[in-house]
Amino acid sequence: MIGRLNHVAIAVPDLEAACAQYAGPLGAKVGAPQDLPEHGVTVVFIELPNTKIELLYPLGDASPIASFLEKSPAGGMHHICYEVPDILKARDQLISDGARVLGDGSAKIGAHGNPVLFLHPKDFQGCLIELEQV
Amino acid sequence: MIGRLNHVAIAVPDLEAACAQYAGPLGAKVGAPQDLPEHGVTVVFIELPNTKIELLYPLGDASPIASFLEKSPAGGMHHICYEVPDILKARDQLISDGARVLGDGSAKIGAHGNPVLFLHPKDFQGCLIELEQV
Numbered sequence: 083m084i085g086r087l088n089h090v091a092i093a094v095p096d097l098e099a100a101c102a103q104y105a106g107p108l109g110a111k112v113g114a115p116q117d118l119p120e121h122g123v124t125v126v127f128i129e130l131p132n133t134k135i136e137l138l139y140p141l142g143d144a145s146p147i148a149s150f151l152e153k154s155p156a157g158g159m160h161h162i163c164y165e166v167p168d169i170l171k172a173r174d175q176l177i178s179d180g181a182r183v184l185g186d187g188s189a190k191i192g193a194h195g196n197p198v199l200f201l202h203p204k205d206f207q208g209c210l211i212e213l214e215q216v
Numbered sequence: 217m218i219g220r221l222n223h224v225a226i227a228v229p230d231l232e233a234a235c236a237q238y239a240g241p242l243g244a245k246v247g248a249p250q251d252l253p254e255h256g257v258t259v260v261f262i263e264l265p266n267t268k269i270e271l272l273y274p275l276g277d278a279s280p281i282a283s284f285l286e287k288s289p290a291g292g293m294h295h296i297c298y299e300v301p302d303i304l305k306a307r308d309q310l311i312s313d314g315a316r317v318l319g320d321g322s323a324k325i326g327a328h329g330n331p332v333l334f335l336h337p338k339d340f341q342g343c344l345i346e347l348e349q350v
Contacts, residue, residue, distance in 0.1 A: 083243030086266045090224055090296055094341040103340070107313040108298075109217030130298070132220045132266045137341075158342035159293040162224055164242075164264075179241040206237070207228040207271075208292035 083172055084164035088194075088214050089127070089134040093150045093160040097124060097139040100157075104128050104135070115139075118193055123147055125193050136163075136193070161200070161210035169197045169215035181205045189215070217306055218298040222328075222348050223261070223268040227284045227294040231258060231273040234291075238262050238269070249273075252327055257281055259327050270297075270327070295334070295344035303331045303349035315339045323349070 094100040097115065105112040111129040118125060122145035128135040138160055140148040150160060166172040169189050177183065182202035192198035192214055201211040228234040231249065239246040245263040252259060256279035262269040272294055274282040284294060300306040303323050311317065316336035326332035326348055335345040 083241070084264065087221070087224070087264050087269075090221070090293075092341055092343050100341050107217070107310055107315065130218065130221050135221075135296075154342055156338055156342035158337075159296065162269075162293065176241055181241065203292075204290055207226055207234050208288055208290035209226050 083175065084166060084213075085216070086165045087133050088163040088165045088212075088216065089136045090162050091136040091138050091160040091212075092157060093138045093147050093154070094157045095151055095155060097126060097137060100137050101126055104137075110135075116193065117141055120190070121146075121192075127193075161212050163198075163212040163214050165216040166213050167215070169199060169213055172213055173199060176201065217309065218300060218347075219350070220299045221267050222297040222299045222346075222350065223270045224296050225270040225272050225294040225346075226291060227272045227281050227288070228291045229285055229289060231260060231271060234271050235260055238271075244269075250327065251275055254324070255280075255326070261327075295346050297332075297346040297348050299350040300347050301349070303333060303347055306347055307333060310335065 101112050104110045113127040115124050115126050122142050124139045124141045126137040138147050182205055184200040189197035189199045197215045198212055203210040235246050238244045247261040249258050249260050256276050258273045258275045260271040272281050318334040323331035323333045331349045332346055337344040
């Protein structure tokens with residue numbers, strides 16, 4: 083079912099410093115910040131030859147990243163995103179296998195303009211999984 | 217400096233269950249378990265079209281994964297591995313930029329038979345980074 087690893091997301095307490103570190107010492111290609119108010123985040127994508135890193139920074143008053151950073155002030159790995167060809171088919175199959183989808187269970191539009199949804203980390207070894215239809 | 221994302225590692229409290237989940241509901245290609253006593257882990261690689269997921273399970277009495285699972289009993293994302301062409305050059309450059317290398321600073325042989333080392337998560341947005349010479 084799952085295809086490519088689309089990105090790994092890292093929540094960061096200082097977006098500018100994180101970008102400078104990936105562009106400088108780590109020598110990677112760092113994109114421009116994008117605000118996603120409906121997800122409560124500002125994101126920056128780092129392009130690696132085979133996949134992407136997504137830096138996540140809180141945006142707005144009810145950002146899920148703000149609560150993550152309260153628990154882990156230094157930042158940390160936040161989620162992993164797998165591509166699927168058909169997100170509703172994938173969702174229904176996973177629900178029938180006993181997995182839980184976060185929120186109201188509907189797919190939302192993500193940072194790349196594609197439908198995305200998140201699976202409950204307790205059902206997947208403590209790992210928050212995003213599915214993106216690509 | 218950094219090249220491909222070689223793998224994302226997830227520490228799991230039940231290796232068999234995690235393998236069954238990735239092979240079954242998530243429909244991915246799951247490899248055979250490998251014991252790496254010098255790293256205190258049993259690993260299973262999951263092959264995605266563009267990279268790998270590494271499931272980590274404690275092995276032996278002093279496993280770093282055992283202490284991780286004590287703090288996060290459900291499991292969780294443990295580290296991310298970037299490929300570099302020359303690990304000693306990368307290490308020396310990062311140290312000169314102020315980053316810290318875990319352990320005695322020397323590269324060890326990792327799961328793929330290549331030299332690896334780990335960077336201090338506090339220097340990289342709370343994210344444990346493995347560098348692998350490929």
